[in-house]
Amino acid sequence: MPKTSNTDYDDDGLETFKRYKPRSLDELTTRTKFSKKEIQLIYQGFKQECPSGIVNEETFKHIYGQFFPFADTSSYARLVFATFDLRSSGCVTFEDFLICLSTLCRGSIEDRLRWIFTLYDTKKSGKITKDDFHVIVCAVYALLGNVASPCCDLETIREHTTTVFQRFDKSHQGYITMEDFMSFCLNDPNIIQSIDVLRTIV
Amino acid sequence: MASVAAWLPFARAAAIGWVPLAKHPLPPPPFRISRPGVLPSSPSTSTTSATTTSIGERRCDEKIILNVSGRRFECWRSTLEKYPESLLGSNEKEFFYDEDTREYFFDRDPDVFRVILNFYRTGKLHYPRHECIAAYDEELAFFGILPDIIGDCCYEDYRDRKRENTERLIDDRLHEDDDKIQPKPLSPRESMWRAFENPNTSTMASVFYYVTGFFIAVSVIANVLDTVACGPDPETGYPRSCGERFTRQFFCLDTACVMIFTVEYFLRLYAAPDRLKFVRSVMSVIDVVAIMPYYISLFMPHKGEVSGAFVTLRVFRVFRIFKFSRHSQGLRVLGYTLKSCASELGFLLFSLTMAIIIFATVMYYAEKTVVSTKFTSIPAAFWYTIVTMTTLGYGDMVPKTWAGKLVGGVCSLSGVLVIALPVPVIVSNFSRIYHQSQRADKMKAQRKARQSRIRLARNATSNAFVAAKRRHEQNLEDSNASGDKSIVNPFESQHHHLLRCLELTTDREFVEMGPDMLMSSGGGASLAAGSATAGFTNLGSRSRFLLHPRAWWCCKSRRRRKTSYKFNIERKNTNNANASGDEIDAEIGDSQLPLTINPYNSSTLSPNIIIPSQEIPYQRNSTSSLQYNVVLHSNVNEPLLPATKRFDLNLPFDTVNRTELNRKANSLMTVYEHSSMNDTGIGESASKSDTYRARSPSSVSDSTFRRTAHVQILAKDTHEAV
Numbered sequence: 001m002p003k004t005s006n007t008d009y010d011d012d013g014l015e016t017f018k019r020y021k022p023r024s025l026d027e028l029t030t031r032t033k034f035s036k037k038e039i040q041l042i043y044q045g046f047k048q049e050c051p052s053g054i055v056n057e058e059t060f061k062h063i064y065g066q067f068f069p070f071a072d073t074s075s076y077a078r079l080v081f082a083t084f085d086l087r088s089s090g091c092v093t094f095e096d097f098l099i100c101l102s103t104l105c106r107g108s109i110e111d112r113l114r115w116i117f118t119l120y121d122t123k124k125s126g127k128i129t130k131d132d133f134h135v136i137v138c139a140v141y142a143l144l145g146n147v148a149s150p151c152c153d154l155e156t157i158r159e160h161t162t163t164v165f166q167r168f169d170k171s172h173q174g175y176i177t178m179e180d181f182m183s184f185c186l187n188d189p190n191i192i193q194s195i196d197v198l199r200t201i202v
Numbered sequence: 203m204a205s206v207a208a209w210l211p212f213a214r215a216a217a218i219g220w221v222p223l224a225k226h227p228l229p230p231p232p233f234r235i236s237r238p239g240v241l242p243s244s245p246s247t248s249t250t251s252a253t254t255t256s257i258g259e260r261r262c263d264e265k266i267i268l269n270v271s272g273r274r275f276e277c278w279r280s281t282l283e284k285y286p287e288s289l290l291g292s293n294e295k296e297f298f299y300d301e302d303t304r305e306y307f308f309d310r311d312p313d314v315f316r317v318i319l320n321f322y323r324t325g326k327l328h329y330p331r332h333e334c335i336a337a338y339d340e341e342l343a344f345f346g347i348l349p350d351i352i353g354d355c356c357y358e359d360y361r362d363r364k365r366e367n368t369e370r371l372i373d374d375r376l377h378e379d380d381d382k383i384q385p386k387p388l389s390p391r392e393s394m395w396r397a398f399e400n401p402n403t404s405t406m407a408s409v410f411y412y413v414t415g416f417f418i419a420v421s422v423i424a425n426v427l428d429t430v431a432c433g434p435d436p437e438t439g440y441p442r443s444c445g446e447r448f449t450r451q452f453f454c455l456d457t458a459c460v461m462i463f464t465v466e467y468f469l470r471l472y473a474a475p476d477r478l479k480f481v482r483s484v485m486s487v488i489d490v491v492a493i494m495p496y497y498i499s500l501f502m503p504h505k506g507e508v509s510g511a512f513v514t515l516r517v518f519r520v521f522r523i524f525k526f527s528r529h530s531q532g533l534r535v536l537g538y539t540l541k542s543c544a545s546e547l548g549f550l551l552f553s554l555t556m557a558i559i560i561f562a563t564v565m566y567y568a569e570k571t572v573v574s575t576k577f578t579s580i581p582a583a584f585w586y587t588i589v590t591m592t593t594l595g596y597g598d599m600v601p602k603t604w605a606g607k608l609v610g611g612v613c614s615l616s617g618v619l620v621i622a623l624p625v626p627v628i629v630s631n632f633s634r635i636y637h638q639s640q641r642a643d644k645m646k647a648q649r650k651a652r653q654s655r656i657r658l659a660r661n662a663t664s665n666a667f668v669a670a671k672r673r674h675e676q677n678l679e680d681s682n683a684s685g686d687k688s689i690v691n692p693f694e695s696q697h698h699h700l701l702r703c704l705e706l707t708t709d710r711e712f713v714e715m716g717p718d719m720l721m722s723s724g725g726g727a728s729l730a731a732g733s734a735t736a737g738f739t740n741l742g743s744r745s746r747f748l749l750h751p752r753a754w755w756c757c758k759s760r761r762r763r764k765t766s767y768k769f770n771i772e773r774k775n776t777n778n779a780n781a782s783g784d785e786i787d788a789e790i791g792d793s794q795l796p797l798t799i800n801p802y803n804s805s806t807l808s809p810n811i812i813i814p815s816q817e818i819p820y821q822r823n824s825t826s827s828l829q830y831n832v833v834l835h836s837n838v839n840e841p842l843l844p845a846t847k848r849f850d851l852n853l854p855f856d857t858v859n860r861t862e863l864n865r866k867a868n869s870l871m872t873v874y875e876h877s878s879m880n881d882t883g884i885g886e887s888a889s890k891s892d893t894y895r896a897r898s899p900s901s902v903s904d905s906t907f908r909r910t911a912h913v914q915i916l917a918k919d920t921h922e923a924v
Contacts (some may be wrong), residue, residue, distance in 0.1 A: 019346055024293040043297040045208020048309070051344040067213045067697065068704070080216045097212075104215035112218055119219045133223075140220055141708055160708075164223050185222060194221045194228040198214050198703065 020053035022094040031095075032102035039098065046094055055092040057081045070145030079139055083118045105199065112195055113185050117178050127175040128168075134161045210693060214700050224707040232695035267305035268319070273312040274305070281322050288346040290322065314341040321347065329356035335363040373642055394473040411529065414466055418525045421459040425519050428452055460496040463489065463522075484537075485528060492522040535639055539632040546624040553620050554591070561587045561613040568606040575602070586610075591617025 022028065022043070029036050050059055060081045064073035084092045084100045103111045120128045120136055137157050168176050168184055185191045221228065266282065268275040268290075285291040298306045308315070314333060318341065321327040329338065329352055342349055352360050388396065397407035428445035435442040445452050467489045474480035495515035527533040540547065562583035569577040576599040577583045586599040590613045601610045 019343075021289070021292060021294050021346065022297075025296045037301075040297050040299070041208060042211070044309075047297070047344065049209065051340060063209050064213065067210070067700065080219070101212055101215055104218065105211060116219050116222060120222075136219070137223060140223060140704070143704060144708060144710055160223070160225075163225075168222070181222075190227045191221055194224060195218050197228045197231050198218050198221075198700075199231070 020091075020093050022053070022098075028095065028098055032098050033106035034098070034102055042098065042101070043094060046097065053094060055081075055084075055097060056090060060084075064143075068143045068145065072142040072145070075135070075139035075142050079119055079122065079136065082122070083115060109186070109192060109195065110182065113182050114178070116185075117181050127177055128181065129175045130161065130165050133165050134158070137161045137164070210696055210700075214696065217700060217703060220703065220707040224703075225709045226706045228703045228706055229699065232699050268315075269300075269303070269305045269307045270310055270312045270315040271308070273315075275315070275319055277319065277323065284322055284325075285347075290318075290345060292346075294346070310344060311337065311341060314338060315345075318342070318345050318347065321351070326353040326355075327351045328353060329360040329363075331359060335360070335367045339364075369638070373638075373645075391473050392475070394469065395475060398470055398473060414462065415526070415529045417459050417462045418522055418529075420455065421463075422520070422523050424452060424455050424459070425522075456496060459522075460493050463493045463525075467493065485525075488521055488524045488527075491518055492525060495519055531639060532636070535636045536632065539628065539635055542635070543628045543631050546627045550621070550624045557591065557613075557616060557620055558584055558587045561591070561609060561616075564609050565601065565606060565613075568603055568609055569601055572602045572606075577601075587613060590614045592621065593617060 025036060025039060028034075028039050032039070034042070046055075047053070049055075049063065057078060061074050061077040064077045064080075065071070081092065084096060086092075086096050086100075100115070103115055107115075117128070118124075120132050122132050122135055134157070137160050141157055165176075168181065170180075170184070263278050263280050265276050266279050268277070282290045282295075289295055295306055298308055300307050313330075314337065317328055317330055327347065327349075339349065349360065396403055397410065401408045401411035429443050431441050432444040432447045433442070434440065435446070467486070470486070470489075471477060471480060480486055495518045498515055527537060559580075562580050565583045565586060566577050566580045569575045569583075577586065583599075586601075589596050589599075590610060593614060595614075601607050
């Protein structure tokens with residue numbers, strides 16, 4: 001008499017725990033520009049939010065959502081996630097996260113500008129086109145939610161995109177390369193100063 | 203510190219991506235205060251010297267202090283290192299080491315931690331029964347322990363609870379999907395299928411449901427009455443059945459029923475999303491079996507010739523009764539139970555068969571000697587055995603010899619045992635499945651009641667919150683005035699600064715609105731903010747993270763997922779339209795906020811839409827005691843506008859009105875009027891036009907709590923620093 005297996009236990013098998021543990025604290029201290037205390041603080045927050053040690057895009061979205069209420073954070077979160085996801089694996093480990101954060105918070109101005117370029121270059125083609133710009137601008141406006149005034153519509157966004165793109169694309173090539181971007185930004189004191197403004201203490 | 207606060211540096215750092223887009227240079231950062239224990243921002247030299255000494259210390263066994271939310275646990279280091287894969291056993295715990303107190307601090311549940319630490323000590327992981335399975339799983343995940351290791355003593359319990367939880371989650375998800383408004387219109391085929399599957403969706407569906415049910419009943423009753431004796435046949439004198447007497451009437455009835463069933467079957471076939479699957483399903487087979495006999499009998503040449511087959515076909519008509527299973531959930535549950543208990547039923551059948559054969563054989567040989575025995579063969583003895591084992595005992599076959607009687611006695615006793623054994627398993631399965639299906643219905647009914655109770659609770663505690671907030675505001679004022687910055691929360695100021703940067707990047711400003719759809723909603727509100735999926739569920743009691751989802755998005759009717767607003771529950775303050783700018787009971791589902799005309803797709807930015815001048819109903823929660831009106835007044839230099847001149851929301855918000863609004867709105871103040879049974883004194887106006895306040899979700903002391911906010915619509919070419 002064949003015994004039918006009890007499928008209940010097979011069905012709710014444990015989800016595969018993709019756990020990740022970063023390497024030692026000391027190693028991270030040497031590889032990034034944070035101090036031990038700062039890394040500890042960052043890790044504690046990281047681990048609380050993602051106990052498995054890995055961030056995915058959903059979590060980014062959720063975290064952004066907590067800072068920008070009433071906003072649709074999915075597009076901006078996706079863009080930022082793409083830059084953090086160094087191996088394009090869909091998961092960001094704590095080390096990746098910390099390294100990117102170190103570049104952003106403590107890196108040189110060139111590093112940061114390079115990061116911005118990567119952020120804008122959604123297709124990873126080495127060039128930023130007007131469409132890329134449009135995507136970014138839409139994402140930033142989406143962060144506002146609908147609680148800002150005056151209202152934002154597609155026209156405003158297109159206008160904004162065009163203005164900014166023209167500012168960068170001096171030679172009217174239709175796209176911006178990394179060198180153009182870097183040289184433009186380095187020559188613009190406003191941008192340099194603004195970037196500095198967002199330096200954060202942990 | 204709040205864990206989300208730990209992500210603020212990340213959010214701020216990522217914000218440099220806005221810089222090239224910014225139309226205006228970003229404001230300077232808030233004052234830097236050095237928090238105790240944090241090193242200044244310059245990159246620090248790695249503390250290698252400290253590390254080496256600490257490595258040296260680690261060589262010999264030492265006691266480690268683990269401080270879990272205030273409860274201190276101590277253990278030897280070697281105990282923890284037994285399991286190097288987990289958090290406590292590896293270097294990962296160094297991230298939680300507190301230099302000052304020389305202990306490891308974890309902000310987690312101490313009760314569950316006790317269990318986890320016991321695992322390290324004894325090697326056995328237990329599952330405490332009173333813990334919620336989800337919380338327990340989370341703790342295990344945090345400490346890096348796989349639930350597989352749970353000891354045998356607790357493993358079954360854990361598994362059962364986990365299974366229940368998963369089933370409940372699946373149920374919840376299914377029901378959430380049911381509850382969601384279907385935004386896109388269904389094709390007629392899809393809507394027909396929905397009507398078939400769920401008779402509650404529309405009146406047509408329930409009419410259909412009852413009509414088919416009625417006809418099934420009629421058909422079954424007709425089948426039954428068909429055979430009742432109706433009086434003697436006038437010609438032959440033999441008694442005949444009603445079916446023979448009223449042949450034509452029964453035939454008409456049968457035809458009607460079969461036509462209905464046929465139509466129903468074909469409609470279902472047409473509407474089914476997956477026709478092949480439908481055809482193979484049990485219900486469809488039953489349908490076919492129920493109507494086929496009729497058609498076969500129609501096409502048969504003559505009743506008399508093939509009476510045997512015909513009679514068989516008529517028997518199949520009784521299968522129509524199974525069509526009732528679509529109408530009755532209990533029947534479905536029964537069917538499902540039998541299916542799931544197939545193994546127990548199989549065992550029962552097998553053991554019965556074995557016993558029958560054994561006892562029949564013995565009986566036959568025992569009674570063989572009797573002269574005119576009924577036990578003519580072993581198969582003949584089967585009947586006796588079955589009747590005896592099931593304790594029926596018809597008495598048509600009885601053993602006469604004493605050996606036979608002995609065997610008969612043993613047979614009946616064993617019959618009782620064999621049948622009684624698998625039955626409880628079947629019963630418990632049935633009970634579990636039945637209760638699950640009942641629970642789903644119960645939960646739906648309870649959900650509405652629960653939500654209204656939650657709302658009541660929130661309303662009741664809002665005033666306490668308002669008072670606390672005003673106190674905090676006052677503190678902030680004092681600190682600003684006196685220059686003493688120590689009271690200010692650095693996290694909040696950094697958050698404000700971040701929001702301010704966003705505003706400057708996009709040349710917009712965060713504004714407040716009233717629930718009667720002021721301003722930005724009037725402005726076409728075309729920036730579809732989408733559903734704020736800000737899930738604050740993890741915040742717990744972090745009261746610093748007070749979010750103020752005012753009626754800012756009242757203009758959007760979005761079906762929010764419940765999880766987005768759990769923070770409301772925890773902060774216990776969300777009264778709708780508290781005039782001091784507190785958060786509003788923001789669930790759209792609460793119907794406290796008026797709904798827009800057009801729900802916006804959350805992921806696209808729709809072009810400027812003019813809201814037609816309709817009456818937008820303001821549905822007030824009957825239990826809310828505050829009414830919220832936002833009135834635009836001009837600034838102190840202009841007299842207060844009379845009511846007639848105030849901005850009329852019901853006007854279509856086209857360009858004309860918009861310029862009018864712009865004109866009025868420049869250097870306007872927003873004054874909130876409200877009427878309240880518990881008048882908290884809110885409503886006075888103040889004119890502080892020099893302070894910019896960010897409407898930060900993090901700030902208790904946010905100026906948006908002030909009764910007035912300086913609302914400035916920045917013109918695009920001029921920028922006034924606020």
